[in-house]
Amino acid sequence: MSNPKDLKYTESHEWVRVQGDVATIGITAHAAESLSDLVFIDLPSVGDDLSAGESFGEIESVKAVSDLNAPVSGEVVEVNGDLEDNLKDINDDPYGKGWLVKVKLSGGTDHLLDAAAYDAHVQEHA
Amino acid sequence: MGTTADLRRTPLTDRHEAAGARLVDFSGFLMPVQYDGILDEVKRVRTQAGTFDLCHMGRCRIVGDRRVEAAQYLVHVHVEALKQGAIRYSFFARDDGTTMDDVLIYKDVDEIFFCINAGNRARDLAWMDEVARRYGCTLEDQSDELAMIAIQGPRSVDTMAHLCSGDLAALKYYNFYRGKVLDVPAMISRTGYTGEDGFEIYFENSHAGRIWDAILDKGRTHGVTPIGLAARDTLRLEAGMALYGHELDDTTNPVEAGIVFAPIKHKHDFSGRAAIERMLVEGPQRRLTGFTTESKRVPRQGYDVVDFDHALVGTVCSGSPSPTLGTNIGTAYVIDGKDAPGTHLAMDIKGTRHEIKLHALPFYMRPR
Structure with missing residues (x-):
């Protein structure tokens, strides 16, 4: 499995793409594959504040419900509204069409893992 | 949870890995939880047939x-x-x-x-x-010396007839005989945990790979593929079958679970008999029931069941999307008086109510 080199990651399997002061957040291919058949997602609304390390929503598959953990802090500026009817986008294109939310960063990103560190983390816990 | 290296393997684990199954820890065994997709696997067993590695049992x-x-x-x-x-x-x-x-x-x-x-x-x-x-x-x-494989689904007899000795089609549901699968002595049992027709076969471990391959090979024209434990759980839930740790546990009794519902006629003592007969006479304080929900949220073990006065009246045992019914389903223990099929209640998910409607078990019975 190869995770995009230009993204940052969390140990709880979220990814972050930083462009200027806006961060796009999603879940990794590994997380999507582990969850498999997705049935429900609960995302925050535009204007909500995310706090790094805290839950910002839930994602539910046939077999389990999992918290989505905010990789960074910031205010939600956009939510992927297409997902509700197209949850499969998260499985099929986790780093593209399967993005979850965009936030305006209010904190740093230094605590995040780079692709190599995340790959190692996944390998270690496989 | 330890790493997968600590987990026990069955004689078929290599095959599950080669087939690209996702493997997880199940009771200390490394077991295939799914192959293609849980819901597709459920449909396959309902319409064709599938094989299950049950060597962990x-x-x-x-x-x-x-x-x-x-x-x-x-x-x-x-x-x-x-x-x-x-x-x-x-x-x-x-x-x-x-x-x-x-x-x-x-x-x-x-x-x-x-x-x-x-x-x-x-x-x-x-x-x-x-x-x-x-x-x-x-x-x-005999757990470590016997292999156990199930084949479940309407095409089970067609698939197994030429692989087994004896008159497979004449074997009645919940009966078994000792015969052969290929040239291997086996116990052939017409049982299963899916609600479909099918067989569970037991035989000496060393033949497991060969027999598994033969079933899949013979079954190819009937659409037979391996099925993971996740689909098995949904299949058993649709069929209203209990799973220990969910519908049954250290606190449940067989009267409230609906396993014992009529007086026991024989006179022999068995462990728990006196208590169970007392419960039969007194009637259970809660009963296991099924339910359906229009909510997108899947019922999960431990969710509270509440009535319209927000009073706690039960607890969810299991839940799953049901590909066969086309809705989310679950089981719950609900207190006496609130447990009639058709009753509208709600499950509480983090303070939000999701309406449920009680449904008699099972949800699904195969056409006969």
Whole structure:
């Protein structure tokens, strides 16, 4: 499995793409594959504040419900509204069409893992 | 959870890995949870057939002159009255009537065979050994020497007929015979955990790979593929079958679970009998029931069930999307008086109410 080199990651399997002061957040291919058949997602609304390390929503598959953990802090500026009817986008294109939310960063990103560190983390816990 | 290297493997684990299955820890075994997709696998078993690696299950037998008496103390069914070749569903109960496990009991010529849950294997075996000894009998754990494979679905007979000796089609549901699969001596049982027609076969471990391959090869024209444990869980839930750790556990009794619902006619004592008969007379304070929900949220074990006055009236045991019904389904224990099929209640998910409607079990019965 190869995770995009230009993204940052969390140990709880979220990814972050930083462009200027806006961060796009999603879940990794590994997380999507582990969850498999997705049935429900609960995302925050535009204007909500995310706090790094805290839950910002839930994602539910046939077999389990999992918290989505905010990789960074910031205010939600956009939510992927297409997902509700197209949850499969998260499985099929986790780093593209399967993005979850965009936030305006209010904190740093230094605590995040780079692709190599995340790959190692996944390998270690496989 | 440890790494996968610590987990036990079955004789078929290599094949699951080669087939690209996702493997997880299940009761200490590395088991395939899914192959293609859970919902597709469920549909396949309902419409065609699928194979299941069940080598993790506990399997054992009681041998000795007084084996029938020993087995009788363990289960509620009348063991002496069972014909050779008969199988019954039962449970192990404590003195207070609570359940230690649910089991299948097989009556054979010179042994009583049991299939027990992987997760309860150690304590079941200890309990069975204690009882067997009281009757001068021997408990033999065969879990590590026998393989167990299931094939389930409407195309099971077509697939297995040419692989098995004997008249497979004539074998009645919940009966078994000793014959051969390929050239391997096997116990062939018309049972399953899916609500479909099918077989569970037991045979010596070393042949597992060859037999698994032969079933898949013979079944290819019938659409047979391997099925993971996740689909198996949804299949059993649709069929209204209990899973220990969900519908049954250390606190439940077989009366509220609906396993014992009529007076027990035979006169033999068995563990838990007095308590269970008392519960039958008094009536249970809660009952296991099914329910459906229009909510997108899947029912999960432990969710509160509440009525329209927000009073707690029950707890969810299991839940899943049901590909067969096209809605989310679940089971719950609901207090007496609120448990009638058709009753509208709600499950509470983090303070939000999601309406549910009680539904008699099972949700699904195959056409016969």
